[in-house]
Amino acid sequence: MFSSFRPHRHDVLLAVVGLSGGMLLWLLGLHLQTHRVFTAPWVSLVPLVVASGLELLRRTSPQTGLVVGTLALIADQLTVGNLATILMFTDLVYSAVLYGKPSAARRIPVTTFLIMVVVTIGFLAWFRTPQSLLIGVATGMISFGPALTGASVRNHRDAAETARLHAEQTALLAEMDRAQAVTAERTRMARELHDVVANHLSAIAVHSTAALSIDKPATSRDALGVIRENSVAGLAEMRRLIKLLRAGGSSEPAASPTLASLDALVEQARTNAASSGLTCTFEDTREEREPLPAPVELAAYRIVQESLTNALKHAAPGPVEVRLDRAGQVLTIEVSSVIGEHPGPRAPGSGAGLVGMRERVALLGGTIEAGPSVTGDGARIWRVRAELPVTEGTSRT
Structure with missing residues (x-):
């Protein structure tokens, strides 16, 4: 329950050293002043003990320590005085600025400065001698000086803490960016692997099942031919991707599929789908045939490839039209x-x-629709329609 009020070991050391030093000065008879209200030397020990006890509160209750310490300092001025009491008071002022609330840290330096000015002007008006300025200097040394030092140390500490937090935030953002980059790269790799391999594996699965279920040598021979063709093509694609991954992007990039390859892709799909009663056709109505940005051509190729793969898996006998x-x-x-x-x-x-x-x-900032639709003659079809901007600046990669 009281663990949070346990003084720091350094504060205990300061209290012990301050009390011991003050007792030594008192035993040696080294007092600061004479002709005070309380002339008995032992009375100066009371403010000394109070100040040393307040050192235990310099971190946990710095403002309380400063208020009570100020009273102890005033009391010390009514006795023969002890230098250790004054020194411990300066530490209480310093601690109140360094460990106190932000409002107190701003207020105490201003207050002590005004006290120093008032004391200097007051004693100068009272004694009317230049030596009275020394009283103002002494007041500033035991109040404004420690407060200014505490404010400076606190500002440096806050700046260091701000820099540390900024560094942690920067490291966290960098780690988040790295994780997002890894996730994006994994997604891209998964998408690429699916697109280049699924088409071949789907054809292999369909025709191998047909070869096993239909007991006709001609059908089995045709199916095995398609299986071999897709196995070789799929293996080549896998080798290309593995080579690219092992190179880590440092080697020359492999050529990406383009729109010019769509004829071959549709022809391959036509061969794979012949046993399922599907007829694949390709119609290119573009008036301008110049090459498009590589990301656009690759995306268009993969969309057609995946759509043909889905048709091979799920479509009923009939036309598969690519436009x-x-x-x-x-x-x-x-x-x-x-x-x-x-x-x-x-x-x-x-x-x-x-x-x-x-x-x-x-x-690429485009749009896509995929779902059932009805043609003009009432036939139900599955249609995939994608619109891709052909300007490279629209890509969000």
Whole structure:
């Protein structure tokens, strides 16, 4: 209960040293003044004991110590006086500024300065001698001087604490930035791995299941051909990504897929989806065919790739249409497939593909819609439509 009021060991040491020094001065008869109200030397020990006891409160109750210490100093002036009492009072003034409340730390230096000025002017008017200025100087030395020192030390301590907190905040922000960068890089890697591998693995899963479930040599042979083709392509993509990760970005970057590769991508999807009754077509209605910024072309390619993969997994027999168009500064990608009962084996989906597409579009400041729709002739289709700004300045990467 009283542990918070336990004096600091340095304060105990100051109190012991002050009391011992004052007792030694008293035993030696070294007094500061004579002809006072209380001429008996032992009376000067009372303010001495009080001042030394107040040293125990210099950190826990500095303002109380200063108030009582001021009274002890006044009492000491009514006796023969003791230098140790005055020295301990200066420490109480210093402690009140250093350890007290901020308001007290601002008020005490001003108050002690005014006291010094009033005392100097008062004694100069009373004695009318230049020597009376020494009284004002002595008053400043035991009051204003310690208060000014305490304010200076407190300002330096507060500045150091502010600098420490600023350094901690800077380190925390740096760690947050690093964690966000790591998270963003992991998300990008997961998105890239999913996009480049899922297409091949989905085709392998569908055709391997078909080869196992349909007892026809021709069907099995075709399925194994598709499986081999996708295995080789998927392995090449994995090797490319592993090489890039091992290089840590220090080697020359590998070429990213572009819109010029969409023909080959759709042709590969057409081969993979033939056994499921899907017919993949590609229509590019752009009037301007100049290369677009690399992030835009990569995002468009991955959106088409993921949409074709989803069609292979879930679409009913019928057309899978890929359309590419550009109006002004907006590139439009649209992929549609028929909604219905999917024939033959079905590959499981995780939903990560749609999330990856939305992330890519959001990073470029575009928009994307993915969901069921109805055509003009009443057919139900699954449509993915993305609009990407083609200016590189819109990217938020």
